[in-house]
Amino acid sequence: xxxxxxxxxxxxxxxxxxxxxxxxxxxxxxxxxxxxxxxxxxxxxxxxxxxxxxxxxxxxxxxxxxxxxxxxxxxxxxxxxxxxxxxx
Amino acid sequence: xxxxxxxxxxxxxxxxxxxxxxxxxxxxxxxxxxxxxxxxxxxxxxxxxxxxxxxxxxxxxxxxxxxxxxxxxxxxxxxxxxxxxxxxxxxxxxxxxxxxxxxxxxxxxxxxxxxxxx
Numbered sequence: 001x002x003x004x005x006x007x008x009x010x011x012x013x014x015x016x017x018x019x020x021x022x023x024x025x026x027x028x029x030x031x032x033x034x035x036x037x038x039x040x041x042x043x044x045x046x047x048x049x050x051x052x053x054x055x056x057x058x059x060x061x062x063x064x065x066x067x068x069x070x071x072x073x074x075x076x077x078x079x080x081x082x083x084x085x086x087x088x
Numbered sequence: 089x090x091x092x093x094x095x096x097x098x099x100x101x102x103x104x105x106x107x108x109x110x111x112x113x114x115x116x117x118x119x120x121x122x123x124x125x126x127x128x129x130x131x132x133x134x135x136x137x138x139x140x141x142x143x144x145x146x147x148x149x150x151x152x153x154x155x156x157x158x159x160x161x162x163x164x165x166x167x168x169x170x171x172x173x174x175x176x177x178x179x180x181x182x183x184x185x186x187x188x189x190x191x192x193x194x195x196x197x198x199x200x201x202x203x204x205x206x
Contacts, residue, residue, distance in 0.1 A: 008093075008096060008097055008100055009100065011100075012100035012101075012103060012104050015104040015107075015108075016103070016104055016107045016134075019104075019107050019108050019111045022111045022112065022114075022115050023111060023114075025115065026114060026115055026123075031120070032180075033120030033121075033173075033176075033177045033180065033181075034120045034123060036120070036173055036176070036177075037114060037120055037123045037124055037127070037173065038114070040127055040169055040170075040173065041110065041111060041114055041126070041127055041130070044127065044130045044131055044134075044135075044162060044166070045107055045111070045130060047135075047158065047162065048103065048107060048130060048134055048135055048138055051138055051142070051155055051158065052100070052103075052138065054151070055141075055142060055145065055146075055151070060146065060149070060150060060151035060154075063150070063151050063154040063155065063158075064154070066158055067154055067157060067158050067161070070158050070161045070162050070165065071161055071165075073165065074161070074165040074168070074169060077165070077169035077172070077173070078168070078169060078172050080173075081169065081172040081173045081175070081176040082172070082176065084173075084176045084177070084180055085175065085176035085179045085180055088180070
């Protein structure tokens with residue numbers, strides 16, 4: 001394990017977490033179609049940010065959380081799309 | 089600053105830039121189906137740079153392999169969910185998703201008047 005300080009990972013994670021603000025803006029405004037895109041983008045960004053924070057904290061055991069979120073956001077995205085198509 | 093640190097910072101920078109490019113592009117697009125295209129930035133370039141950075145940092149350990157798995161899952165998910173979303177948006181607005189006669193396939197430009205139709 002290199003002696004790399006881990007704050008680079010932390011700052012990268014913080015930079016990507018900050019990108020959630022425009023996603024929230026997208027989710028809060030506009031038609032339901034645009035909100036769906038905002039939710040899907042947010043799911044992806046959170047997955048990437050969790051990887052970076054896992055590396056920053058040097059707790060690679062927690063890498064299962066972003067893996068689980070990546071798989072779950074797949075189901076969630078499809079359910080939202082289906083709901084938008086049929087019921088909204 | 090070692091070469092390892094420089095490369096690592098470069099990869100992490102690419103990941104952050106890719107995610108922000110996707111988000112800004114998504115916001116700027118007027119139509120939801122246009123905004124869907126920008127989901128691919130974090131799902132390909134962003135997670136790819138992060139996976140490379142984790143391999144650089146940890147080598148072929150568990151964390152690297154799990155990050156690679158996450159990258160493959162995101163890559164596969166993104167295409168399926170994007171397609172499902174585009175289909176849902178089209179169905180919601182036209183009542184069907186199949187391209188039927190008389191449909192304005194390109195919504196942004198109204199179909200030509202009947203006499204000029206090829």
